[in-house]
Amino acid sequence: MSIEIKVPQLPESISDATVSTWHKKEGDSVSRDENIVDLETDKVMLEVPAPVDGVIKKIVKQTGSTVQAQEILAIIEEGASARAEPKEVKEEKKEAAPKKAEAYASSAPQKMPPAGPSARRAAAEHDVDVSRVEGTGKGGRITKENVMSAISSQTLGLEERIPTGARPEKRVPMTRIRTRIAERLLEVTQNTAMLTTFNEINMQHVMELRNRYKEKFEKTHKVRLGFMSFFVKACVEALRRFPVVNASIDGNDIVYHGFYDIGVAVSTERGLIVPVLRDADQMSMAEIEAKIAESAEKARSGKLTLEEMQGGTFTITNGGVFGSLMATPILNSPQCAILGMHKIQERPVVENGQIVIRPMMYVALSYDHRLIDGKESVTFLVTIKELLEDPSRLILEV
Numbered sequence: 001m002s003i004e005i006k007v008p009q010l011p012e013s014i015s016d017a018t019v020s021t022w023h024k025k026e027g028d029s030v031s032r033d034e035n036i037v038d039l040e041t042d043k044v045m046l047e048v049p050a051p052v053d054g055v056i057k058k059i060v061k062q063t064g065s066t067v068q069a070q071e072i073l074a075i076i077e078e079g080a081s082a083r084a085e086p087k088e089v090k091e092e093k094k095e096a097a098p099k100k101a102e103a104y105a106s107s108a109p110q111k112m113p114p115a116g117p118s119a120r121r122a123a124a125e126h127d128v129d130v131s132r133v134e135g136t137g138k139g140g141r142i143t144k145e146n147v148m149s150a151i152s153s154q155t156l157g158l159e160e161r162i163p164t165g166a167r168p169e170k171r172v173p174m175t176r177i178r179t180r181i182a183e184r185l186l187e188v189t190q191n192t193a194m195l196t197t198f199n200e201i202n203m204q205h206v207m208e209l210r211n212r213y214k215e216k217f218e219k220t221h222k223v224r225l226g227f228m229s230f231f232v233k234a235c236v237e238a239l240r241r242f243p244v245v246n247a248s249i250d251g252n253d254i255v256y257h258g259f260y261d262i263g264v265a266v267s268t269e270r271g272l273i274v275p276v277l278r279d280a281d282q283m284s285m286a287e288i289e290a291k292i293a294e295s296a297e298k299a300r301s302g303k304l305t306l307e308e309m310q311g312g313t314f315t316i317t318n319g320g321v322f323g324s325l326m327a328t329p330i331l332n333s334p335q336c337a338i339l340g341m342h343k344i345q346e347r348p349v350v351e352n353g354q355i356v357i358r359p360m361m362y363v364a365l366s367y368d369h370r371l372i373d374g375k376e377s378v379t380f381l382v383t384i385k386e387l388l389e390d391p392s393r394l395i396l397e398v
Contacts, residue, residue, distance in 0.1 A: 003052055005074040007067045010041065011306035017041045018176050019065045019073070021120050028056050030076065037073060038120070038302070042180040044309075045117070045270070045302030054078040115142035117301045122147040122269055144269065177270050188333045193369040196328045199381045202389050203344050203359045206230050209391055221286035227341075228264065228292055229285040231316055233394050234387040235339060236260045236281045239314060242380045246313050248334045249371055263312035263332060264292055266299045267322075273299040274332060276312040320344065326362045336371050339384070340364040 010017060020040040030036055030050040039046040054076040061073045115123070115130050119142045123130045133150045135142035174182070188194065210225055217225040239246040239260055247256045260281040263274040275295035277288060298304040315332040320343040329340035340363065347360045365381045387393050 001078045002057060003054065003076045003078050004072050005036070005048065005050070005076060007039065007069050007071045007073060008046065008048060010046075010069045011044065014041045014306070016066050016068045017046065019061050019063050019067060020045065021123075022059065022063055023120065024056050026056050026059055030054060030056060038117070039067070040176045040270075042176050044304060044306050045121070047117075047302070048073065050076060052076060052078045114140065115147075116144070117303075118144040118269060119147045121302065175270060181271050184333060185330055188331050192331055192333070194331055194366055195369045195374075195377070196364050196366045197374070197377050197381055198326070198362060198364050199385050201361045201363055201385050202349065203227075203361050206388055206391055207344075207359055217286070221290070223286055223290045223293060225285070226289055226292075228316070228318065229288040230388060230391060230394070231339070231341060231384075232262055232264070232277065232280055232283075232288050233285065234384045235262060235314060235316060237387055237394065238380050238383040240281075241383060242376055244372055244376060245337045245367070245380050247371060248313070248336055249368065250334070254371060257313045259313065261312045261314075263309075263315035263335075264295070265315060265317035266296045268300045270302070272317075273304060273309065274312065274315060275299055275304055275308050276310070278311075315339070316341065318342075320361065326364065328364055329366045331366055331368060336368040337377070337380075338366050339381075340366070 007017065017039040018041075020038040022037050024030055024036045030053070032051065032053050033049045035047040036050050036056070037048045039048060056074055057077040058075045059073070060075065061067050061071065067073065114135070115133075116137075119133075120130065122128070122144050123133070128147055128150050130142055130147070133142050133146050135146055137143045137146070206227065210227070210230075214225045217223075243256050244254075246260065247254050249255070259279060262277045262280040264277060266273050266275060275292075275298070277283065277291055277295075280288065283291070295304065295308065298308070312332065312335060315329075315335055315338040317329050317338060318341040319327050319329075320341050324342050325345065326342055327340055329338045331338055342362045342364070344359045344361045346357050348355050349358050349360065350356075351358075363381065363384065365377055367377045
């Protein structure tokens with residue numbers, strides 16, 4: 001019996017998707033609930049599982065095709081088995097093949113090795129055959145690092161064949177999400193009066209507190225204590241004191257939000273993704289750290305839903321993890337403010353007339369000047385600075 005594999009119902013506000021990666025080819029066996037193809041939308045990656053056991057009879061939509069909900073992607077022959085090559089043909093091939101080819105064939109993988117979603121996407125973007133990649137993960141699983149290593153090897157091989165003095169280049173289309181990111185960033189710079197104010201934070205007390213309790217925190221809550229939970233807590237308290245920074249503009253109206261949904265930017269190979277912490281003011285530090293870790297893992301594996309990325313009222317982005325010392329973050333529309341964290345670096349500062357070395361972090365607040373005045377933006381950022389330089393104030397709410 002032939003079963004049609006159709007494009008699932010797409011998230012609201014998304015009209016179509018692009019066929020990103022086929023994990024099976026025609027004639028391959030599939031198991032029920034096994035992911036057979038990835039669909040890329042402007043915001044999320046969707047996996048399409050096989051509804052039954054069987055064999056891929058026909059692939060209707062090839063990689064790169066644009067599809068809409070309920071369009072047929074492939075046809076599966078339910079209950080069928082993959083066609084086996086006749087034994088005598090295999091023997092003839094083996095006899096005819098040169099010894100070198102025999103040695104290679106004996107070492108080549110006999111089936112598609114297991115690969116994670118991030119590894120599959122990296123392979124698809126760089127045209128790497130995952131069946132030729134050696135996996136070093138658990139059980140031979142192919143990791144993204146394995147794929148990137150294979151890409152480096154391929155590049156080296158190409159460079160060896162390029163004539164001296166040649167100027168090679170490669171043209172590839174933007175992914176759906178990268179295109180959408182580009183559109184949104186350009187839209188923000190054209191349609192807002194964006195301005196940035198800077199300050200610096202002495203992170204010594206936060207670091208001492210973290211170092212003192214991080215082992216006990218992890219043992220108690222089963223999650224690591226990072227710096228982000230301190231910043232989320234400080235931002236929520238500052239947003240309470242300055243409601244306009246938590247607001248947004250809708251036409252000629254100002255919308256004041258009576259809740260605190262904080263977006264935390266996560267870098268993935270597909271681009272910057274911003275999962276949202278709903279009602280962050282009601283979350284403990286352990287809950288914040290656990291939710292951030294969960295959302296980051298889902299973002300990098302392409303399993304984050306559209307609902308988990310929509311509706312934030314304020315965003316935090318951390319370029320410091322990549323070594324950035326200072327940068328100007330761009331607004332995450334329709335929000336009117338975003339906080340940029342940067343690298344912690346020991347610098348000489350003056351305290352009580354003495355020059356001392358302290359772990360300092362530059363922070364940047366970009367804001368829409370149409371709504372937020374300079375006084376409000378500066379005092380908002382100073383509030384975050386004061387709360388983090390004396391973290392006991394976060395507990396006492398003073």
